[in-house]
Amino acid sequence: SNERVINFGAGPSALPTDVLEEATKGLLNFQGTGIGIAEISHRSKEFTAFLNDAESHIRTLLEVPPTHKILFTQGGGSGQFSSVVLNLLARHRLLHPELKDEERVMDYVVTGSWSKKAMEEARRLGRGRVNIAADARKYSKDGKAFDNIPAHDEYAFSADPALIYYCENETVDGVQFSDDLGSPAAFPFHKLQQGGLLPLVADYSSSFMSRPIPRLADHAVIFAGAQKNLGPAGLTILIVRQDCIVDVDAAAKLGAVPVPIMLSYKTLADSKSLYNTPSVLPIYIAGLVLQKMSAGGGLQVYAQSNRQKFEKVIAALKKGEEKGVFKGKVKEGSVSWMNIVFDVPGEGRLQGFLDGAAERKMKGLAGHRSVGGVRVSLYNAINQQDTDRLVEYMNEYAATVV
Numbered sequence: 001s002n003e004r005v006i007n008f009g010a011g012p013s014a015l016p017t018d019v020l021e022e023a024t025k026g027l028l029n030f031q032g033t034g035i036g037i038a039e040i041s042h043r044s045k046e047f048t049a050f051l052n053d054a055e056s057h058i059r060t061l062l063e064v065p066p067t068h069k070i071l072f073t074q075g076g077g078s079g080q081f082s083s084v085v086l087n088l089l090a091r092h093r094l095l096h097p098e099l100k101d102e103e104r105v106m107d108y109v110v111t112g113s114w115s116k117k118a119m120e121e122a123r124r125l126g127r128g129r130v131n132i133a134a135d136a137r138k139y140s141k142d143g144k145a146f147d148n149i150p151a152h153d154e155y156a157f158s159a160d161p162a163l164i165y166y167c168e169n170e171t172v173d174g175v176q177f178s179d180d181l182g183s184p185a186a187f188p189f190h191k192l193q194q195g196g197l198l199p200l201v202a203d204y205s206s207s208f209m210s211r212p213i214p215r216l217a218d219h220a221v222i223f224a225g226a227q228k229n230l231g232p233a234g235l236t237i238l239i240v241r242q243d244c245i246v247d248v249d250a251a252a253k254l255g256a257v258p259v260p261i262m263l264s265y266k267t268l269a270d271s272k273s274l275y276n277t278p279s280v281l282p283i284y285i286a287g288l289v290l291q292k293m294s295a296g297g298g299l300q301v302y303a304q305s306n307r308q309k310f311e312k313v314i315a316a317l318k319k320g321e322e323k324g325v326f327k328g329k330v331k332e333g334s335v336s337w338m339n340i341v342f343d344v345p346g347e348g349r350l351q352g353f354l355d356g357a358a359e360r361k362m363k364g365l366a367g368h369r370s371v372g373g374v375r376v377s378l379y380n381a382i383n384q385q386d387t388d389r390l391v392e393y394m395n396e397y398a399a400t401v402v
């Protein structure tokens with residue numbers, strides 16, 4: 001069929017139709033150069049100007065201070081699982097050359113399957129020791145599920161770690177830190193060592209650009225793959241504080257693991273993200289999305305709309321729960337705005353729900369293969385009408401099941 005459906009997929013995900021239409025023009029002829037965007041040199045003045053413009057939209061929209069660089073790379077969120085470890089261990093080595101490997105601690109907050117994967121990569125790679133600062137599974141209903149953000153008392157951070165890692169939004173499990181710093185589900189910034197430059201790392205892959213980033217300036221590294229709120233896969237965005245852009249070769253001379261040239265933040269920063277050929281087409285589409293966001297009133301407008309979408313779906317979920325038709329998986333207060341996960345209990349019911357959605361031209365609602373159930377992803381390109389269509393269907397479904 002030629003008709004587009006509503007795509008609630010978790011990533012890659014829906015992009016704004018008007019941006020895609022604009023991009024098809026650029027694919028044939030980028031900014032009147034007579035050359036398509038997938039064909040033009042990444043060193044052409046037109047493309048470098050476009051890249052700089054995309055960067056400045058991010059800087060303005062997120063209010064990124066001059067202490068931090070914005071870098072573009074490839075390799076996705078998974079690539080950063082390795083990069084943050086190598087770069088921040090190198091930084092720690094330069095700061096404390098006298099420490100033994102086992103004295104170099106990396107604190108990981110494990111709240112879901114993505115932070116768990118990142119932690120496992122640190123264990124694989126690091127000449128350092130992983131400390132689990134908190135593991136949300138301990139506080140879950142069954143002792144196994146990632147269904148909550150732990151209470152602030154449960155975090156045990158190390159003194160002077162090489163890095164402190166958390167995943168702001170767990171895409172598979174549907175748990176997210178609150179952006180309200182007064183909430184018990186907010187990241188416990190107040191429990192971190194005060195003063196000095198914290199090596200705080202956040203994976204924002206699935207919430208980047210959906211709302212402002214609390215305490216952005218206190219982060220060492222924020223990273224995100226583009227393929228949720230921003231653009232196609234193939235582009236990874238980094239916000240790196242300048243003291244974390246270190247001479248990794250000097251660190252290697254002191255015994256740190258040598259860092260592959262493409263993974264070194266210094267390589268990316270020194271070359272203004274053009275050390276090698278960047279992902280030109282994903283950058284183009286993400287740049288168009290960013291232009292649209294700025295023209296549409298900025299991040300607060302999206303944040304407000306995203307909150308509304310979230311509240312609408314949660315209301316429908318609650319109604320279904322009262323009837324015993326749906327069952328939310330995440331503890332109240334820890335539920336993600338971006339990925340809402342729930343079960344449809346009963347033989348064949350889940351498939352029935354998904355089939356009914358597909359008949360109504362709504363797709364991408366199946367939960368991650370590791371957890372099953374339903375996952376509703378409400379990224380920026382999903383608008384209020386799209387959300388209303390889903391809510392209407394959820395209510396209708398709940399009413400017909402007896």
Ligand code: PMP
Binds near residue numbers: 076167203206
């Ligand atoms: N972190 C999070 C929170 C994610 O959602 C994902 C991908 N869905 C990743 C990391 C891995 O990203 P990538 O597939 O870009 O490597």
